[in-house]
Amino acid sequence: MASKRTKRPGVKSVETRYYEERESVLRGLHNLDRRSFLRLSAAAFGAAAGAGALRFPHSFQPIRVAHAATTEPGFRIAYISDSHLYEQEVNDRFVRQLLRAVDDVNRLDPQPDFVLYGGDLAQLGQAKELELGAEILKEVKAPVRMMVGEHDWFFDMGEKWRDLFGEPTYSFDHKGVHFVTLLSVNEEDFWTERGMTPIERMHTVAGLDNGIQSRFQVGAEQREWLRKDLEAVPKTTPVIVFSHSPLYHYYKPWNFWTEDAPEIQALLRPFQNVAVIHGHTHQLLTNRIGNIRFHGMLSTAWPWPYAPEGLPELTVQMNRPNPFDPNDGLGTGSARVHPDGQVDKIYDLWNRNPIEVPASYLASGGKKDAPPKPGLASY
Ligand SMILES: [Fe+2]
Numbered sequence: 001m002a003s004k005r006t007k008r009p010g011v012k013s014v015e016t017r018y019y020e021e022r023e024s025v026l027r028g029l030h031n032l033d034r035r036s037f038l039r040l041s042a043a044a045f046g047a048a049a050g051a052g053a054l055r056f057p058h059s060f061q062p063i064r065v066a067h068a069a070t071t072e073p074g075f076r077i078a079y080i081s082d083s084h085l086y087e088q089e090v091n092d093r094f095v096r097q098l099l100r101a102v103d104d105v106n107r108l109d110p111q112p113d114f115v116l117y118g119g120d121l122a123q124l125g126q127a128k129e130l131e132l133g134a135e136i137l138k139e140v141k142a143p144v145r146m147m148v149g150e151h152d153w154f155f156d157m158g159e160k161w162r163d164l165f166g167e168p169t170y171s172f173d174h175k176g177v178h179f180v181t182l183l184s185v186n187e188e189d190f191w192t193e194r195g196m197t198p199i200e201r202m203h204t205v206a207g208l209d210n211g212i213q214s215r216f217q218v219g220a221e222q223r224e225w226l227r228k229d230l231e232a233v234p235k236t237t238p239v240i241v242f243s244h245s246p247l248y249h250y251y252k253p254w255n256f257w258t259e260d261a262p263e264i265q266a267l268l269r270p271f272q273n274v275a276v277i278h279g280h281t282h283q284l285l286t287n288r289i290g291n292i293r294f295h296g297m298l299s300t301a302w303p304w305p306y307a308p309e310g311l312p313e314l315t316v317q318m319n320r321p322n323p324f325d326p327n328d329g330l331g332t333g334s335a336r337v338h339p340d341g342q343v344d345k346i347y348d349l350w351n352r353n354p355i356e357v358p359a360s361y362l363a364s365g366g367k368k369d370a371p372p373k374p375g376l377a378s379y
């Protein structure tokens with residue numbers, strides 16, 4: 001006799017409960033009133049974090065336990081990047097994904113010393129998009145360091161972003177490492193002559209492969225600032241630079257490119273240990289040019305394909321994301337910063353095992369400690 005499957009009324013899976021709680025946060029975000037936002041998000045985040053009451057799929061739990069088990073010297077930072085928020089009435093999905101990213105980094109144990117936000121918080125630089133992002137990022141437990149991306153900037157040339165987050169170019173010292181954050185997405189003025197409106201300018205920059213805009217650049221003014229900033233730093237001090245676009249020439253037609261990257265590299269060359277951590281490319285990406293090691297960050301919104309004409313040195317290529325799974329190829333990540341400034345980069349992919357690109361892999365030119373190949377079939 002065939003057994004009958006009875007459905008138990010009133011029992012919800014942990015995932016259903018998780019997403020229902022998220023719904024309440026999202027509904028609260030419709031009225032961006034600080035008090036109601038905090039009340040709603042505290043309820044949802046609190047419930048989600050409650051003493052093992054919920055188990056989450058994929059990367060949420062076991063990975064972090066593994067990372068936490070070691071007592072290594074140095075320190076950890078985490079990152080969230082490229083959330084591309086639209087106003088919530090237009091697109092809830094990217095909002096949901098940023099909330100998930102915030103949960104991810106809030107669950108890291110031990111907590112990172114700080115969380116870098118890697119730029120492209122907004123999709124079209126709208127005040128409401130940036131405000132929504134700022135509200136959500138207030139829920140990050142660790143201190144947050146902000147970086148700007150082109151999607152945040154070209155509607156009002158940074159006015160709203162500055163209001164919310166301060167100046168985009170700054171440096172600071174932390175546990176013996178000198179950190180520098182740059183605005184790497186400046187462009188030559190293509191809009192004035194064409195009589196473009198702010199939103200036309202923004203749309204043009206957002207379309208990376210049009211023939212109108214110039215390539216990104218740090219620009220002469222910031223390069224001079226960087227030169228002076230680095231003058232005071234001993235050459236033995238580790239330097240870590242945050243930039244939105246990669247500080248090398250990767251693929252020009254898509255603006256995976258910073259035009260004056262060679263000049264920035266020249267300023268960094270005298271230092272013994274330099275790492276650049278960048279956003280914008282939405283994929284696992286590694287490179288090494290002389291003493292400078294480059295690490296790309298994952299996006300929380302969508303993965304970009306790899307450029308069609310060659311990968312940077314030492315890149316561990318991830319499989320092409322599953323087009324039927326809107327969370328595949330996305331995630332957050334962290335970096336273990338050794339006392340000498342070398343970085344182990346950890347990609348916490350939401351739908352896959354985490355991938356660690358250790359400092360020893362880069363230092364050996366790929367001969368030692370190669371990360372395992374991604375385990376899924378390509379789509
Ligand atoms: Fe982006």
Ligand SMILES: [Fe+2]
Nearest residue numbers: 120149150280
């Ligand atoms: Fe970008």
